[in-house]
Amino acid sequence: MVHPIHLDNLTLGYERHPAVHHLSLTLAPGSLVGVVGPNGSGKSTLLKALARLLQPMQGQVHGLTGQRIAYLPQHSEIDRGFPIRVADLVAMGLWHEVGALGGLTRGQRRRCEDALQTVGLGEFGHRTLDTLSGGQFQRALFARLLLQDADLVLLDEPFAAVDTRTTQDLLAILSQWHRAGKTVLVVLHDLPQVMTHCPEALLLARSAVAFGSTHDVLTPVNLQRARRMTEAWDESAPVCQDAMAFPESPAPVSHREVMP
Amino acid sequence: MNGTAMALPPSIWLHWLGLAPFAEFGFMQRALLGCLALSVSASPIGVFLMLRRMSLTGDAMAHGILPGAAVGYLLSGLSVGAMTLGGLMAGLVVAIGSGLVARSTVMREDTSLAAFYLISLAIGVLIVSWRGSNVDLLHVLFGTVLALNNDALWLMVGVASITLLGLAVLYRPLVLECLDPVFLRSVSCWSPVAHYGFLVLLVLNLVAGFHALGTLMAVGFLVLPAAAARFWVREITALLVLSSLFALLASVAGLLLSFHADLPTGPAIVLSLGALYLGSMFVGRQGLLCQRPSLQPHLKA
Amino acid sequence: MTIRRRLLVALLSVVTLHTTTAGAQTNAPQVKAVATFSILGDVVRQVGGDRVDVFTLAGPGEDAHVFTPSPSHARTVADAAVVFSNGLGFEGWMTRLIRSSGYKGLHTVVSQGVEAMKENRKHGHGHSHGHHDPHAWQNPKNVMLYVGNITKGLCEVDAQGCDSYQANARAYTERLRELDREVHAAWNGVAAGRRKVITSHDAFAYYGQAYGVQFLSPQGVSTEAEASARGVARLIRQIKAENIRALFVENISDPRLIEQIARETGIQSSGVLFSDSLSDERGPAATYIDMVRHNTAALIDAIASQ
Numbered sequence: 032m033v034h035p036i037h038l039d040n041l042t043l044g045y046e047r048h049p050a051v052h053h054l055s056l057t058l059a060p061g062s063l064v065g066v067v068g069p070n071g072s073g074k075s076t077l078l079k080a081l082a083r084l085l086q087p088m089q090g091q092v093h094g095l096t097g098q099r100i101a102y103l104p105q106h107s108e109i110d111r112g113f114p115i116r117v118a119d120l121v122a123m124g125l126w127h128e129v130g131a132l133g134g135l136t137r138g139q140r141r142r143c144e145d146a147l148q149t150v151g152l153g154e155f156g157h158r159t160l161d162t163l164s165g166g167q168f169q170r171a172l173f174a175r176l177l178l179q180d181a182d183l184v185l186l187d188e189p190f191a192a193v194d195t196r197t198t199q200d201l202l203a204i205l206s207q208w209h210r211a212g213k214t215v216l217v218v219l220h221d222l223p224q225v226m227t228h229c230p231e232a233l234l235l236a237r238s239a240v241a242f243g244s245t246h247d248v249l250t251p252v253n254l255q256r257a258r259r260m261t262e263a264w265d266e267s268a269p270v271c272q273d274a275m276a277f278p279e280s281p282a283p284v285s286h287r288e289v290m291p
Numbered sequence: 292m293n294g295t296a297m298a299l300p301p302s303i304w305l306h307w308l309g310l311a312p313f314a315e316f317g318f319m320q321r322a323l324l325g326c327l328a329l330s331v332s333a334s335p336i337g338v339f340l341m342l343r344r345m346s347l348t349g350d351a352m353a354h355g356i357l358p359g360a361a362v363g364y365l366l367s368g369l370s371v372g373a374m375t376l377g378g379l380m381a382g383l384v385v386a387i388g389s390g391l392v393a394r395s396t397v398m399r400e401d402t403s404l405a406a407f408y409l410i411s412l413a414i415g416v417l418i419v420s421w422r423g424s425n426v427d428l429l430h431v432l433f434g435t436v437l438a439l440n441n442d443a444l445w446l447m448v449g450v451a452s453i454t455l456l457g458l459a460v461l462y463r464p465l466v467l468e469c470l471d472p473v474f475l476r477s478v479s480c481w482s483p484v485a486h487y488g489f490l491v492l493l494v495l496n497l498v499a500g501f502h503a504l505g506t507l508m509a510v511g512f513l514v515l516p517a518a519a520a521r522f523w524v525r526e527i528t529a530l531l532v533l534s535s536l537f538a539l540l541a542s543v544a545g546l547l548l549s550f551h552a553d554l555p556t557g558p559a560i561v562l563s564l565g566a567l568y569l570g571s572m573f574v575g576r577q578g579l580l581c582q583r584p585s586l587q588p589h590l591k592a
Numbered sequence: 593m594t595i596r597r598r599l600l601v602a603l604l605s606v607v608t609l610h611t612t613t614a615g616a617q618t619n620a621p622q623v624k625a626v627a628t629f630s631i632l633g634d635v636v637r638q639v640g641g642d643r644v645d646v647f648t649l650a651g652p653g654e655d656a657h658v659f660t661p662s663p664s665h666a667r668t669v670a671d672a673a674v675v676f677s678n679g680l681g682f683e684g685w686m687t688r689l690i691r692s693s694g695y696k697g698l699h700t701v702v703s704q705g706v707e708a709m710k711e712n713r714k715h716g717h718g719h720s721h722g723h724h725d726p727h728a729w730q731n732p733k734n735v736m737l738y739v740g741n742i743t744k745g746l747c748e749v750d751a752q753g754c755d756s757y758q759a760n761a762r763a764y765t766e767r768l769r770e771l772d773r774e775v776h777a778a779w780n781g782v783a784a785g786r787r788k789v790i791t792s793h794d795a796f797a798y799y800g801q802a803y804g805v806q807f808l809s810p811q812g813v814s815t816e817a818e819a820s821a822r823g824v825a826r827l828i829r830q831i832k833a834e835n836i837r838a839l840f841v842e843n844i845s846d847p848r849l850i851e852q853i854a855r856e857t858g859i860q861s862s863g864v865l866f867s868d869s870l871s872d873e874r875g876p877a878a879t880y881i882d883m884v885r886h887n888t889a890a891l892i893d894a895i896a897s898q
């Protein structure tokens with residue numbers, strides 16, 4: 032059961048500096064949203080919060096409980112030198128079925144092979160991680176995502192440092208997920224890609240500049256507004272007064288203002 | 292385990308293989324048993340240690356357990372049992388404390404552990420000096436492979452059993468915790484269990500190893516077999532199995548070397564491990580010699 | 593005189609008597625001496641008497657082979673008038689301690705003039721100490737030489753007390769001679785072929801040489817060294833072949849190795865021997881002479897009871 036996700040006056044940040052400032056919007060179930068914005072606009076931070084890896088400074092996210100969430104971070108902390116086979120890495124995607132102790136049934140093993148086939152790594156099961164190129168590794172991670180069969184998929188710049196051919200193949204999988212009714216948020220820096228493949232877009236510049244259908248969002252006016260956002264945090268910014276204006280929110284962390 | 296009862300009738304095969312000393316002497320059999328327990332227990336832990344880049348932990352921990360041993364000494368005198376128990380507590384505090392810090396702050400695991408063990412060692416030296424006695428506690432605490440009494444053997448076997456069981460249960464979470472901790476945290480709550488569980492197993496193996504076999508052997512079995520195996524296989528289950536086999540092989544070689552060439556036993560075993568490591572570095576499949584492309588014909592594209 | 597006046601006179605006399613006696617008693621200790629370990633400390637005390645305040649570095653129950661001095665020890669050495677050490681490689685830490693304490697006074701090596709035995713190489717391999725067996729004190733005749741060197745040292749730093757030191761030395765040497773006779777007599781009652789004992793480390797070679805007793809051990813002359821499987825095997829074979837049943841643990845070492853040998857050969861430990869250190873005051877080896885007596889009695893009992 033896929034639920035809509037409400038972001039309620041969400042403020043996220045580090046050391047009192049908000050990376051995402053008072054963001055409020057609703058993600059309809061099954062939407063495929065391209066998240067764009069200049070550097071430092073809070074895109075990765077937003078995804079981290081949705082993946083429940085980051086506590087909000089203020090505000091809440093509703094609708095995440097009970098959902099299976101798959102998250103692909105931008106800079107993978109995966110130890111590429113770890114002595115494990117591709118097949119075993121991909122099989123970890125079935126954790127929600129197998130758990131820490133269970134073994135893989137023949138059916139599950141076949142699904143792993145199918146996933147590898149889908150991403151074009153059909154013969155790579157026995158290879159170890161250190162023999163994969165960047166593109167091949169990213170494909171393997173997508174195969175794992177496929178097996179996770181999550182309701183909410185969060186992808187942070189999945190095609191950075193990946194060749195065009197791989198990008199096209201993986202974008203096709205994104206469409207597959209969309210058709211299957213999953214909610215997908217993907218951070219991309221390639222605007223044409225967003226316009227072609229994402230029906231909805233979120234233009235983020237700490238707060239939402241625009242959110243909705245891609246063509247309405249990615250207008251020159253909006254893009255101009257977003258570009259005016261300064262990248263650096265202002266050390267001398269005063270404490271944000273809005274933080275005090277919503278007392279019913281769970282213990283807000285006092286944070287600084289965001290200067291335009 | 293009465294020495295005379297365990298002596299098997301001399302067999303021609305044993306003599307031929309050079310394994311006669313094990314048939315004749317109870318203490319050699321016990322030494323081998325102790326080494327077997329350490330091989331199946333410490334070597335797999337050592338593989339994970341190597342993959343987590345914590346190989347120097349063992350030596351650090353040998354010093355970090357001092358305050359526990361010191362308190363044990365204060366309470367019960369030169370009782371090896373009391374000091375081992377104290378050492379175990381101190382080791383657990385150091386390991387778990389540093390794990391906690393590493394998980395909840397910016398501090399990385401290796402520095403966290405170093406900080407904790409140094410503080411622990413300083414406290415230990417303080418306790419020892421304050422009470423005025425100059426018994427070298429750690430010298431007394433550390434055993435030798437030739438002197439394994441029943442208590443020490445049961446301790447080793449017990450720890451080996453707990454370790455094998457623990458690794459069997461924690462295998463998948465532990466692999467993920469090393470490989471992709473973010474993923475593990477996103478799909479399950481096993482991350483802290485795997486992390487702390489591993490640290491507990493590490494301390495158990497170290498302290499039991501110190502007590503029964505001394506620092507050199509305990510740390511040696513942790514580091515060297517895993518390192519040697521790394522030159523031969525590239526997959527983790529193979530690493531775990533091969534490191535244990537290497538450890539056992541080196542134990543037999545070292546014990547025989549100590550027997551026939553009159554060398555002190557602990558060093559002889561660790562040197563055998565070292566020779567295995569150096570040999571593997573050259574002739575192993577991932578070793579120096581095999582990296583030369585001319586030696587391996589390549590496949591068609 | 594009235595009774596009260598008589599009592600007053602008596603009281604005054606008593607007080608005067610006590611104060612003058614106190615004043616006329618032998619003086620408070622004049623000389624601060626440091627001895628490196630408990631056995632040596634006892635001998636120095638015997639020679640020094642009341643005039644010498646002896647401080648021991650490695651006390652009863654401590655192993656001087658692996659002793660690590662602390663800053664308070666350095667302070668003690670710095671304050672000393674004279675330092676006595678055994679020598680023969682026993683105190684590997686001594687040079688550094690003397691250097692770090694800045695001590696510039698007299699350092700007497702008491703084993704000077706002793707006919708040193710070579711380390712028994714059969715059982716273990718060498719270590720940093722050098723090649724002599726340091727346990728010369730196990731032979732009372734050597735301790736008589738120690739006494740001579742100690743007396744010389746004390747006389748050098750305290751000429752005033754030299755007479756008293758020499759008197760003490762003579763008396764103690766006489767006791768040592770008597771001890772030596774006693775031990776010889778005790779061993780005469782034991783057949784030469786049966787005089788074989790197993791101990792933890794090679795500490796009793798001098799005793800063995802003096803009284804014709806063979807001591808076997810798995811560890812060499814230092815407790816710091818490690819035993820080899822061959823050494824242990826050889827010992828076990830010998831024990832079984834010659835049916836040696838006297839096995840002793842020592843007060844300073846980890847008994848586990850010797851217990852392993854006992855287990856394998858089916859022998860029960862016959863007790864504790866004091867090798868490199870005295871026991872505490874309540875124990876059976878509180879002084880050197882007590883120690884030798886205890887060791888001798890224990891050894892002979894063990895062999896005789898076979």
